Amino acid sequence: MKTAIYPGSFDPVTNGHLDVIGRALKLFDKVIVSVADNPAKTALFSIAERQEMIRQSCADLPGVEVDTFAGLMVEHARANGAVAIIRGLRAISDFEFEFQMALMNRNMAPDINTVFLMPHDQYTHLNSSIIREIASFGKDVSKFVPPIVSQYLRDKFGHG
Ligand code: ADP
Numbered sequence: 353m354k355t356a357i358y359p360g361s362f363d364p365v366t367n368g369h370l371d372v373i374g375r376a377l378k379l380f381d382k383v384i385v386s387v388a389d390n391p392a393k394t395a396l397f398s399i400a401e402r403q404e405m406i407r408q409s410c411a412d413l414p415g416v417e418v419d420t421f422a423g424l425m426v427e428h429a430r431a432n433g434a435v436a437i438i439r440g441l442r443a444i445s446d447f448e449f450e451f452q453m454a455l456m457n458r459n460m461a462p463d464i465n466t467v468f469l470m471p472h473d474q475y476t477h478l479n480s481s482i483i484r485e486i487a488s489f490g491k492d493v494s495k496f497v498p499p500i501v502s503q504y505l506r507d508k509f510g511h512g
Pocket residue numbers: 359360361362363366367368369372438439440441442446470471475476477478479480
C-alpha cells in the first residue's frame with residue numbers, strides 16, 4: 353500500500369490539480385490531497401471550504417483522501433506514512449521554487465521522494481489566482497474548474 357501526499361493551497365482546486373491527482377492515482381494506492389493552513393497567505397476560501405470542494409470534485413475517485421496540515425509538510429507526510437510528495441510542474445517558471453523546496457524536504461526526510469507530474473497541455477496556463485480574478489469579475493470559469501467550484505465562486509462573489 354503506497355501513499356502519496358499532494359500538498360497545496362487549492363484556493364480553489366482547478367482542473368489542473370485534478371489532472372495531477374488522476375496521474376498520481378495511477379502510481380499510488382492512496383493520494384492524500386492536503387490543504388496547507390498557511391497563515392502567511394491570505395486565501396479567498398477557508399480551509400473547510402477548500403477541503404469540501406476537493407472532496408466533492410474527487411467523490412468518484414477511490415483512493416483520494418482530503419486532509420489539512422499546518423507546520424512542516426514533511427512531518428505531515430511522515431505521520432501519514434507517505435512515501436512521496438506530489439507536486440505539479442506547469443512550466444519552467446515553477447521549477448526554481450519547486451526544486452528548492454524538494455531539496456529542502458529531502459534534506460529533512462531523505463526517505464520521502466518528491467514526484468513531479470506534468471498536467472495535460474491544456475492545463476499548463478491554469479492557476480488558482482487567475483481563476484479567482486476572472487471569477488471576481490463575474491466571468492464564467494466552468495471550463496477550468498469542476499462544477500462545485502464554479503458554484504462556490506459564484507456564491508463567494510455574489511454572482512449566483
Ligand atoms: P501552492 O501554493 O502550494 O503552490 P497550489 O494550490 O497553487 O499551491 O498548487 C499546488 C500544487 O499543484 C503545486 O505543485 C502546483 O505547481 C500544482 N499546480 C497548480 N496548478 C496546476 C496546474 N494547472 N497543472 C498542474 N499542476 C498545478
